[in-house]
Amino acid sequence: MFTIKMKMFATVLSLIVLSGCSSSASVQLTNDFPQVLAKPKPLSAAIVFEPSFSNYVARPNEKTEIDIGSAQVRLLRNAFAGLFSNLEFVASREEITLDRAMVIIPSIREVQVSVPSDNYLNVFEVWIKYNLDLETTDGDTIDSWFMPAYGKTPDAFMASKSAAIGEAAIIALRDAGAKLMLDFYRIPTVNNWAIEERRKARQANIREVSP
Amino acid sequence: MKLSRLLLLLLTTIIIAGCSATTTIDEYRPTGEAIALNEDDRIVLLGRRDAGHYETDREFISCVGEKMKGGDIRVLPEQEFIDAIYPWFEPRTAPKGLLRLKRLMQDGSIKDEVNKLSIRYLVWLDGSTETLDSGGSMSCAIGPGGGGCFGFAQWDKLSVYEAIVWDLQDLTEKGRLRVDSEGTSYLIGAVAPIPFLTPVKSDACASLGNQLKGFFTVQSNAEQ
Numbered sequence: 405m406f407t408i409k410m411k412m413f414a415t416v417l418s419l420i421v422l423s424g425c426s427s428s429a430s431v432q433l434t435n436d437f438p439q440v441l442a443k444p445k446p447l448s449a450a451i452v453f454e455p456s457f458s459n460y461v462a463r464p465n466e467k468t469e470i471d472i473g474s475a476q477v478r479l480l481r482n483a484f485a486g487l488f489s490n491l492e493f494v495a496s497r498e499e500i501t502l503d504r505a506m507v508i509i510p511s512i513r514e515v516q517v518s519v520p521s522d523n524y525l526n527v528f529e530v531w532i533k534y535n536l537d538l539e540t541t542d543g544d545t546i547d548s549w550f551m552p553a554y555g556k557t558p559d560a561f562m563a564s565k566s567a568a569i570g571e572a573a574i575i576a577l578r579d580a581g582a583k584l585m586l587d588f589y590r591i592p593t594v595n596n597w598a599i600e601e602r603r604k605a606r607q608a609n610i611r612e613v614s615p
Numbered sequence: 616m617k618l619s620r621l622l623l624l625l626l627t628t629i630i631i632a633g634c635s636a637t638t639t640i641d642e643y644r645p646t647g648e649a650i651a652l653n654e655d656d657r658i659v660l661l662g663r664r665d666a667g668h669y670e671t672d673r674e675f676i677s678c679v680g681e682k683m684k685g686g687d688i689r690v691l692p693e694q695e696f697i698d699a700i701y702p703w704f705e706p707r708t709a710p711k712g713l714l715r716l717k718r719l720m721q722d723g724s725i726k727d728e729v730n731k732l733s734i735r736y737l738v739w740l741d742g743s744t745e746t747l748d749s750g751g752s753m754s755c756a757i758g759p760g761g762g763g764c765f766g767f768a769q770w771d772k773l774s775v776y777e778a779i780v781w782d783l784q785d786l787t788e789k790g791r792l793r794v795d796s797e798g799t800s801y802l803i804g805a806v807a808p809i810p811f812l813t814p815v816k817s818d819a820c821a822s823l824g825n826q827l828k829g830f831f832t833v834q835s836n837a838e839q
Binding site: 437438439440441442443483525526527556557558575578579581582583585586 | 664668669670672698699700701702703705706707708724725728
């Protein structure tokens with residue numbers, strides 16, 4: 405009886421140890437992101453979070469799965485609030501109610517992951533390659549902007565692979581927010597659109613004031 | 616009997632002496648005077664994370680922060696500052712030099728947030744701990760009759776960290792510190808593996824923290 409118990413204990417222990425050594429990682433990002441510290445421009449935008457984007461689960465390789473959808477929606481909601489004063493978030497283009505707004509449709513081109521056994525460095529790395537389709541409310545294309553984001557986290561002794569990849573993915577998402585804040589209005593076509601929109605708004609104001 | 620005890624004592628002393636780290640600190644300050652800090656002011660320690668092959672780890676930053684906390688110095692946790700000022704101190708956006716810091720502080724909302732948090736000085740910490748060299752071998756075996764490890768292994772570790780102090784009011788650099796800490800750790804396999812670890816990183820942290828603490832002098836509001 406004692407022998408059977410010992411064998412069972414040894415089997416359970418071995419299973420725990422082996423599962424701890426497993427090289428697969430399934431990550432779900434549930435954290436919140438801070439509000440951006442920026443003054444938005446007096447412009448309007450409609451952000452289209454299509455279901456394929458808001459429920460996106462990245463599978464960069466057969467052993468890794470990152471549920472990134474809801475986290476990236478939370479991040480982009482915060483980031484766009486620092487760029488536009490008037491915002492609308494919708495799930496499809498048909499739901500847009502704003503006039504004279506920039507329509508932004510984000511999508512993911514690719515997610516890549518690199519672990520210490522791949523890069524021979526003591527870091528876990530995550531790349532998220534976004535694409536932002538920028539259009540007018542009439543459907544004319546303004547631009548299609550490729551926006552790569554990167555995050556890395558150091559390898560820690562006995563730390564789980566999932567936790568390290570999750571942390572690197574969060575840093576990559578924060579980097580996406582930083583990239584957006586830093587470079588969005590530097591895109592020449594976006595800058596031109598913003599200038600034109602402000603000019604139209606000024607003309608509309610003058611027309612309202614004059615008899 | 617006496618000789619074997621003496622030998623054992625000698626061996627223990629040699630091993631323990633071998634487990635201490637050699638730490639060097641270089642300091643640069645434009646003036647010899649301590650940096651004045653009001654009792655309401657706070658310091659924030661930030662790690663540089665823009666290098667490709669290493670990261671200044673958060674554990675080290677909090678360790679230095681803890682060492683500095685004595686002597687009425689108030690230290691704001693790194694993540695709290697980075698979140699409050701998001702996204703301007705992310706690896707992509709953090710100012711690398713004073714010129715960029717000056718441009719950043721021209722933004723009213725950033726300056727207001729820094730004032731709201733009462734941050735007077737920002738200390739950048741940059742560096743890492745690396746294993747330089749390792750030698751020896753250790754083999755472990757387990758069988759029905761028991762198990763054990765036999766052999767000897769050793770490795771050298773080097774911690775190099777630099778601290779740069781920025782004044783967020785004057786937008787100037789107030790000083791620099793560099794700490795190098797090196798030491799060898801041993802693992803002796805005599806049935807059970809017996810480690811003799813040299814605390815290279817914690818030595819670097821303690822030295823840097825204590826030296827940085829000496830940079831500042833806290834003035835009460837009544838003294839001014």
